[in-house]
Amino acid sequence: MSKPLASSPPRLMGILNVTPDSFSDGGRHLDPDAAVAHGLRMLDEGADILDIGGESTRPGSDPVPPEEQQRRVLDVIRRLRERLPASVPLSIDTTWASVARAALASGADWINDTSAGLDDPDMLPLAAELQVPIVLMHRRGVPRTMQDAPQYRDVVAEVRDHLAARAEAALAAGVRPEAILLDPGIGFGKTLEHNLALMANLGSLVELGFPIVLGASRKRFLGALCKDVPPEQRLAATCATTALGVMQGVSIFRVHDVAANRQAADVAWAVLRFSTAG
Incomplete structure (x- = not known):
């Protein structure tokens, strides 16, 4: 196996869901x-990035109109930007270019698009126009039905090829290579076996040459592996995925529980x- 490509310490992206119905922490913020x-608490615990979203993308969820997403997130973004250093x-976690544009104007710096620019044709041109980083995630289907018997012939190869194609689309739209990040979309149109195959082969995705973002935090497949414990009891399982990801070269981990995952990431990195x- 080739050595992982990550050349800098792993970063943590703290999840800030400004939603009433997210699968793990809906309504809390x-x-x-x-919010x-x-x-601010996640930053104190060691987060490097905050990912703010106004729409739940859990299995079975319905889309939230752009106007409502903006109502939920823009004030939070403005207030955090005022309190935080520019570094x-x-x-902004959204698939709508209009939401992303408003969030970037309010102080956001990155776009996190779970559709990889497929839901809104204006998303990749927006990232190119404003020269901001964009996370492109693999998703099979739409949140409402994506877990209805998803099938693959070779999930690792298909996810890898899809992400490579979306990276090429971003480049063609004018996004800088260093501004593209890729996410295999753990739990987005995947069975337990699909998620395990991806977790075991993250290094294959790292070899695409773009930073990989891993979002396994508290996901349903972890509950299935741990006697069906509820999301808030999946911290240790999440930390295991973080350590496994670090060892395979993953660059960024999108997590709910920052402090424990900071420890897991730092130990695995060492x-x-x-x-x-040598």
Whole structure:
């Protein structure tokens, strides 16, 4: 196996859901004061990036209109930007270019698009126009029905090929190579076996040459592996995915529980550096 390509310590992207119905923490941070306080707390715990979203993409969820997404997130973004140094990126989690544009004008720095620019044809041109980083995620189907018996012949190869194609589309739209990040979309149109195959082969995605973002935090497949514990009891399982990802070269981990995952990432990084020294 080739050595992982990650050349800098792993970064943590703290999840800030400003939604009433996210699968794990829906409703907890819908109030802007609570959302801002939680964002600041995650930074104190070791987050490097905050990812702010106003729409749940859990299995079975319905789309949220752009206007409502903006109502939920823009004030939170403005208030966090006022409190944070410019070196801390804020990411807007949306598939709508209009929401992304408004969020970027309010102080966001990145776009995190779970459709990889397929839901809205204006998304990749927007990222190119404003020269901002964009996370392109693999998703099979749409959130409402994506878990209805998803099938692949070779999930690793198909996810890899899809991400490579979306990266090429972003480049063709004018997005700079260094501004493209890829996410295999754990749990987005995948069975337990599909998720395990991707977790075991993250290095194959790293070899595409773009930073890989891993979002396995509290996901349903972890519950299935751990006696069906509820999302809030999947911290140790999430930390295991973080350590496994670091050892395979993943660059960024999108997590709910920052402090514990910071420890897992730092320990795994130290081991990886030692094992590849010389």
